[in-house]
Amino acid sequence: MKLVLRWFLIPILLLTSAVALAVEPDEVLSDPALEARARALSAELRCLVCQNQSIDDSNAPLARDLRILVRERIAAGDTDEQVKRFLVERYGSFVLLKPPFDARTLLLWLTPLVVLIGAGVFLVRYIRASGTVPAENSRALTKEEEEKLRALLAEEKFQKSAET
């Protein structure tokens, strides 16, 4: 089904730009440390006109503009957080591929944990329950059966003590 993504999306990307590469040589910062930060940051920022693509991967002109913008901010001395905040102010949190943890995304972030813990607790109880009660014919013993069982166990104990 990925096929279809490429089918709908790639033409849009390609038609908007004849450029085949994402990060172009002329964008690269001369300081490798800053450039590395820019790349890492770019991978977390969404190319707003693309489908779930980061600006680091995209060759759309807008992605290029954003990459240059990120590098300008970094070169100007912004921290990663400041760059993100700057972009969020401009474009909303849509620009972040890792959505912030807030009221709107509570369910998104908590689901894996809730499912894991919920299902885990259920399973532990299920295994315990099926371990103590026979699964087939799981009814309690009647009074008579309990008497019988007690008698049998007492007998066994008696025999064992007789053997030793």
Next chain:
Amino acid sequence: MIVETGHFALVLALAVAVLQAILPAWGAHVRDERLMAVGPPAAVTQLVLVVGAFLALTYAYVVSDFSVENVYLNSHSAKPLLYRISGVWGNHEGSMLLWVLMLALFGAAVAVFGHRLPQTLRANVLAVQGAVAVAFMLFILLTSNPFSRLAPAPAEGLGLNPILQDPALAFHPPFLYAGYVGFSIAFAFAIAALIEGRVDAAWARWVRPWTLAAWMMLTLGISMGSWWAYYELGWGGWWFWDPVENASFMPWLAGTALLHSAVVMEKREALKIWTLLLAILTFSLSLMGAFLVRSGVLTSVHAFAVDPARGVFILGILVLFIGGALALFALRVGELRQGGLFAPISREGSLVLNNLLLTTACATVLVGTLYPLALEALTGDKISVGSPYFNMTFGPLMLPLLVALPFGPFLAWKRGDLVAAAQRLWLAAVTTLLVTMAVYAVVHRGPWLAPLGIALGVWVMTGSLAELASRSKLGQAPLPESWRRLKGLPRSAFGTAVAHFGVGMMVVGIIGTSAYQSERILVMKPGDQAEIAGYTLTFKGAAPQRGPNYREEVGVFEVTRDGQPVTSLMPSKRLYDAPPQPTTEAGIHVSWRGDLYAVLGDAQSNTEGGYAVRLYFNPLVRLIWLGAVVMFLGGLLSLSDRRLRVGAPKRARMQTSPMPAE
């Protein structure tokens, strides 16, 4: 005329499918053998008719009959034959026809190879299969007809998107769809079991080969797509967590869980209810994938609202089948009896852990994929959920799964001994430790946790070998004795070990390439040299060339290593004639260490003869797809195990059949 015949065949197939959906089920209900006997011939007839329809459309593509709108929109007479054929499913209408073809294929396979199934079970399975076919044939005929004509007929077609003109992508959809649709058999078996109110170990044994076959196809289909993305999209990535990929990944995760829980059900009669639910959910996720991709809802909620006909139709199918199945499940679940006691530390327990983690992972991918859509539809707020989210949530879930994986096969049913299992894994553990230390000693860059990731993959690989070694008493018994034992092991034991080994390979590949990729972005003039990962590349310049239906600019790079010539890479930029779109073709040199990968960018106006160039070295990246192929082979081994074929008396005949029996 041929095209009209194809259209007519599809309509007939619909009629047959309607009969197949109603008569056998009714027959099973009233115990009428004649009605139940309608199922198999109906399924085979449906297949013949759908194949006819499919061939008719293929014919129109091969002869470039542009009076057919679908051919006009998606083909071109100058296209090579392979892509004229793959163009059939390279578009919405044709791909839905492929989907229906796969459905009919699986249905007919059950009809032909399922002759030893209980009569009512087979009747109900074929009826459910028929019902699913009815829904999708109606969808094609009412909203997405590939056979409609254009008058007057255009002289030339618009052409297939060049990015789809690629061998891997030509075969990607058939495998993917075989996987999706194959899970409909497990679904149909689950519904049939619920209708009859009876489900036992034999049921699990019948359903397992079908699930396995579907899973194998999906594994291969997904990895083909990933491989294609890797070399075609030109940035060396292989998985992007985009919603369309997730749509295919979710049924894979659920299907993998289903494979494992069905084992428990077959061997121990435990987890029955869960396995049934999982069978329903797996196909539901396949249907949801179809909805997500086909309705356009992914592009934006608004695109969906503008042209909702198709989307609403598939949504209807979705609600009908998923809702109906879950309602039936809720109704009947109380009547099913669970069996099989087991302690937490046991084979069952390990498979439950597998299911817990895979299901949670699947739920995570589901929420991550749908959340932005739901949020936008409900509040209008737009957020993005991309790979950072999935890496943060999915990754940690895989960690315990991979750590625990080698233990599973060493634990006994009912009550296992973890210490004994650990003892039999000591050699694997030592090997893993040595490899980890070696990686730390040799590689001094990349994230400090990465060697541990590699170790995880090695652990899974050595752990699966340890299982075979232990079962053949290698090292404990004389070698000939071990060899005899090894040969005597059931194929499914090899299947498990091989498939798990493939998982380990994939993990090593993923970690290796993610953590240690090298990249260079630069402008190169003819004669310039660049170094990457020990290779020296000399740019010889770029020259225009002409292909069958494109023009291209091919760059030539001579590659040397320690002064010795290695290869020459020829990445190119193509411009297709129709439609006139550019694509990049990476130049890739494959070695056992990894891939050297070169992409040619644009000519630089400010430097004479200079081109933007992107070079990568992707260590171990091949292991990702090789791992998938090994997993596929593991499945194949397991499928060939004769224990999966119930009813040994008729074995001789079954061995010649290409498809799994029941």
